[in-house]
Amino acid sequence: MKIGEKIKNLRIKNSLTQEELANRCELTKGFISQIERDLTSPSIATLVDILEGLGTDLKDFFNETTEEKIVFSKEDAFEKVHEEQGNTINWIIPNAQKNAMEPILVELQPGGRTKEVAPHEGEEFGHVLSGTVLLHIGLNTHKVRKGESFYYKPGVGHYLSNPGKTSATVIWVSTPPIF
Structure with missing residues (x-):
């Protein structure tokens, strides 16, 4: 040492x-x-x-600490399909709940949506990789297209929906972890 x-x-x-x-x-x-x-x-x-x-x-x-894992592969991810809501959530960083922020990959089928997230402290960021989504924050709705991002403080209930005819994929990051 x-x-x-x-x-x-x-x-x-x-x-x-x-x-x-x-x-x-x-x-x-x-x-x-x-x-x-x-x-x-x-x-x-x-x-x-x-x-x-x-x-x-x-x-x-x-006290020797173990090396912290930095790079994660598809095999590290955990996937949960919500057929009734038309979405698939991929936790792309395992055990991210212990970190300051939690990134997920959300796939929304046409007409699909995520569950509504209750208001909480912190911040949220998202980037649309494909398709178009609607970001619902309280009574406001924002259209977010492929290549566009969103960033907000989640002081009211919020969720994503896909009004389009094709699937949409979004990287969504929350701090603190809430997913």
Whole structure:
């Protein structure tokens, strides 16, 4: 494990300069620089002080985390068909409910619609990949065509419908996750 590199990454993540971190730990900027470049190793007591200045502790610092998955394939997706509503929802990022935002791929058959989503905090974004949809937000309706996007704060009930004669596909992202 490269302790210096890990300290540097934590310092940057906390938006601290070497000098600010050094001041928090009553060390010199030069010493922090040497530690970050793995030119010297801090004593355990000094490492504890540095980690306190970075808002962590020895246990969390040395706890190896698993690599977070970044790229997802079609096999990772979960699909749910709602025949009665004429839609298919694809959760394209597995377990997205634990994230800050949740993207889905919605396929609407002609005359199909999504269920109405209750008002909630956050924001929603969508991009129409094919077809045309109607975005219903409260009493307002907005026509969104292929290549167009929508973005709104969902303070009222909302849903998508497909008034066309061909299917429509939309990438729809919600924060916080609601789907």
